[in-house]
Amino acid sequence: MNLALFQNENILSQSDERIRVCLKNRQHEHIVKIQKLGPGREIQIGLLNGNMGRGLIVEQDQDSTTIEVSLSSEPPAANPIKLILALPRPLMLKRVLQSAVSMGVKEIHLIHSNKVEKSYWQSPQISDEEIFQQALLGLEQGVDTVLPKISKHLRFRPFVEDQLPELIENHKAYVAHPSANAKSAKACQQDCYLAVGPEGGFTDYEVEKFEQAGMQTLSLGPRILRVETAVPVLLAKLAN
Amino acid sequence: MNLALFQNENILSQSDERIRVCLKNRQHEHIVKIQKLGPGREIQIGLLNGNMGRGLIVEQDQDSTTIEVSLSSEPPAANPIKLILALPRPLMLKRVLQSAVSMGVKEIHLIHSNKVEKSYWQSPQISDEEIFQQALLGLEQGVDTVLPKISKHLRFRPFVEDQLPELIENHKAYVAHPSANAKSAKACQQDCYLAVGPEGGFTDYEVEKFEQAGMQTLSLGPRILRVETAVPVLLAKLAN
Numbered sequence: 440m441n442l443a444l445f446q447n448e449n450i451l452s453q454s455d456e457r458i459r460v461c462l463k464n465r466q467h468e469h470i471v472k473i474q475k476l477g478p479g480r481e482i483q484i485g486l487l488n489g490n491m492g493r494g495l496i497v498e499q500d501q502d503s504t505t506i507e508v509s510l511s512s513e514p515p516a517a518n519p520i521k522l523i524l525a526l527p528r529p530l531m532l533k534r535v536l537q538s539a540v541s542m543g544v545k546e547i548h549l550i551h552s553n554k555v556e557k558s559y560w561q562s563p564q565i566s567d568e569e570i571f572q573q574a575l576l577g578l579e580q581g582v583d584t585v586l587p588k589i590s591k592h593l594r595f596r597p598f599v600e601d602q603l604p605e606l607i608e609n610h611k612a613y614v615a616h617p618s619a620n621a622k623s624a625k626a627c628q629q630d631c632y633l634a635v636g637p638e639g640g641f642t643d644y645e646v647e648k649f650e651q652a653g654m655q656t657l658s659l660g661p662r663i664l665r666v667e668t669a670v671p672v673l674l675a676k677l678a679n
Numbered sequence: 680m681n682l683a684l685f686q687n688e689n690i691l692s693q694s695d696e697r698i699r700v701c702l703k704n705r706q707h708e709h710i711v712k713i714q715k716l717g718p719g720r721e722i723q724i725g726l727l728n729g730n731m732g733r734g735l736i737v738e739q740d741q742d743s744t745t746i747e748v749s750l751s752s753e754p755p756a757a758n759p760i761k762l763i764l765a766l767p768r769p770l771m772l773k774r775v776l777q778s779a780v781s782m783g784v785k786e787i788h789l790i791h792s793n794k795v796e797k798s799y800w801q802s803p804q805i806s807d808e809e810i811f812q813q814a815l816l817g818l819e820q821g822v823d824t825v826l827p828k829i830s831k832h833l834r835f836r837p838f839v840e841d842q843l844p845e846l847i848e849n850h851k852a853y854v855a856h857p858s859a860n861a862k863s864a865k866a867c868q869q870d871c872y873l874a875v876g877p878e879g880g881f882t883d884y885e886v887e888k889f890e891q892a893g894m895q896t897l898s899l900g901p902r903i904l905r906v907e908t909a910v911p912v913l914l915a916k917l918a919n
Contacts, residue, residue, distance in 0.1 A: 441903045515901045534774075538908040581902040661755045662821040663681045664911075668778040671908045675915035 440469045442491060442582045443484045443506075444575055451505065458508045460484070460494065467504045470496075484508050485584040487575075514584045518543035519627070520678050521610075523603075523634035525552035525641070526591075527666050529564035533573050534667050540577025540587055542674050548606075550592045550599075554639040560593055595645065603652040607632045613657040614649040615673055616641055622657055627677050633657075635670055680709045682731060682822045683724045683746075684815055691745065698748045700724070700734065707744045710736075724748050725824040727815075754824045758783035760918050761850075763843075763874035765792035765881065766831075767906050769804035773813050774907050780817025780827055782914050788846075790832045790839075794879040800833055835885065843892040847872045853897040854889040855913055856881055862897050865916070873897075873917060875910055 443466055451459040462470065470476050478496050485491035490510035498505035526549045527535055539547060549565070551557075563569060570589050578584060592598040611631035613622075617640075634641075634649060641649070646656060657673075664672060683706055691699040702710065710716050718736050725731035730750035738745035766789045767775055779787060789805070791797075803809060810829050818824060832838040851871035853862075857880075874881075874889055881889070886896060897913075904912060 534907070538905065541902060541904055541908060542912070543902060580905060583902065662781060662783060662823065664781055665778065665820060667774070667907075668781060668911045671904075671911040672782070672915040675912040 440466065440474070440579045441483065442579050442584075443470070443482055443494070444487050444579050444584060445484065445508075446487045456509050458486075458510070459497075460506045460508050461503050462506065463503045467502065470504050471499070482506060483582065485514065485582075486510060487578075487584055488586055489584055490514070491582070491584055515543065515582070517545045517585065518674065518678050519630045520544060520674055521546035521548075521630070521632050522670070523548045523550060523632060524666075524670070525550055525635065525637035526555045526559050526565070527637065528556070528559060529562040531665075531667055532559075532564055535670055536570065536573040536589070537577040537580060538667065538671055539674065540574050541581030541583075542671065542678075543581060543583060544674065545585060545587045547587055547589045548592060548598070549589065551595045552637050552645055553595075553642045554637040560591075565591065596648070599645075599648045599652055603649075603654075607653055612652075612654040613677075614641065614646060614654045615659065615669065616646050616656045617658050617661075617663075622655060623660070625676070631677065633673055633677060635666060635673065638666060680706065680714070680819045681723065682819050682824075683710070683722055683734070684727050684819050684824060685724065685748075686727045696749050698726075698750070699737075700746045700748050701743050702746065703743045707742065710744050711739070722746060723822065725754065725822075726750060727818075727824055728826055729824055730754070731822070731824055755783060755822070757785045757825065758914065758918055759870045760784060760914055761786035761788075761870070761872050762910070763788045763790060763872060764906075764910070765790055765875065765877035766795045766799050766805070767877065768796070768799060769802040771905075771907055772799075772804055775910055776810065776813040776829070777817040777820060778907065778911055779914065780814050780823075781821030782911065782918075783821060783823060784914065785825060785827045787827055787829045788832060788838070789829065791835045792877050792885055793835075793882045794877040800831075805831065836888070839885075839888045839892055843889075843894075847893055852892075852894040853917075854881065854886060854894045855899065855909065856886050856896045857898050857901075857903075862895060863900070871917065873913055875906060875913065878906060 445460045449460045451461050477499050480496050482494045484494035491512050492510040494506035494508040497507050522539055522544055574587055611627050614634040685700045689700045691701050717739050720736050722734045724734035731752050732750040734746035734748040737747050762784055814827055854874040
């Protein structure tokens with residue numbers, strides 16, 4: 440937690456530029472046990488979807504930490520890459536979401552694909568509440584306040600045929616896939632869409648559908664990376 | 680397992696260019712349960728520290744898969760980046776080792792640092808055998824056969840004062856640290872050393888010691904990434 444994110448429900452009082460905020464549960468525990476911070480100490484803090492700044496811890500008891508906050512700076516620029524991600528298995532999803540959000544990605548589409556096990560969609564890890572929690576952790580890691588838009592698309596064809604062409608209109612759009620005519624990943628310097636397959640990759644049929652929708656294949660070379668490695672690597676290469 | 684790596688102890692017989700190999704335990708289970716491959720099917724296979732090629736599954740029983748192998752191609756080029764890594768907590772170490780090795784890193788120094796808990800060095804996860812197993816998994820993921828050299832340095836100062844200057848002589852060498860005069864990460868196009876701190880970063884004293892040894896600080900911008908994200912990102916940016 441490099442930034443403590445608070446929400447409106449955490450606000451105790453507000454006057455001029457001073458906001459008094461009360462943090463409980465995970466955030467309180469982290470401040471006490473990991474950061475070992477108490478009254479009189481400063482902490483980096485931000486309002487969800489708002490500005491960031493420094494907070495002064497003014498009170499602390501067993502269950503909560505009260506912080507006086509002044510929000511003076513804007514969150515960092517968004518990552519220009521928007522992700523289309525074949526739903527990873529639940530435990531990996533948590534790590535991939537956190538790392539993509541910590542890198543500033545603001546739009547993530549979780550999609551079905553041939554090699555995604557159908558049961559993953561039933562996992563409690565992909566409930567809206569759980570995804571929201573992972574996004575918060577990613578923002579707190581990456582020192583950012585702007586919540587990404589994360590959507591779920593349980594059927595491949597309706598997504599790729601009906602929604603994707605409109606989504607990527609006027610954008611560069613890539614699907615990561617080692618194919619003969621794949622481009623190698625280079626910085627795109629502008630908003631673009633990137634689709635990343637499941638472990639085992641997209642099927643040839645799926646790649647063809649992405650290409651029909653207007654995407655180009657993009658290669659990372661002969662090495663095959665796990666999704667949790669491929670996503671940061673591709674984001675690093677494309678966003679530069 | 681995108682490549683099944685075998686060792687000399689797996690070789691049943693060898694004649695001309697044909698090698699007969701027997702895989703058991705984890706690899707056998709993976710072939711049967713995940714890849715669902717049996718007799719008559721082909722598999723990508725390589726000899727540890729040797730060449731790679733295709734194998735034909737010729738026999739399979741409950742405990743083992745026998746494969747007839749011909750090794751025709753060389754492993755991919757090594758990653759030019761050599762890593763110096765503050766020992767991550769044990770579970771994260773597994774992931775970081777696997778991802779770095781899957782990206783072709785061939786030299787990894789695990790070092791102590793102020794924010795590394797001393798108890799981590801006693802974890803079974805950092806036994807030589809366990810590290811070897813993680814390296815194998817990384818090679819099998821990244822389709823490579825060349826085992827990296829992974830060494831452990833339990834004391835910071837002797838490493839940074841006595842070993843590091845010699846190690847990095849005639850190389851570019853960077854320490855990832857958000858400081859005022861840090862360069863931003865750009866492809867180095869040649870062998871170079873990269874030091875990555877623990878969660879919470881290197882201390883100012885440690886960064887100073889790295890600089891005295893001849894390293895330059897390197898920044899990833901305002902966002903703070905977890906080690907498991909920062910390593911692939913830095914490798915991607917530096918090795919390009």
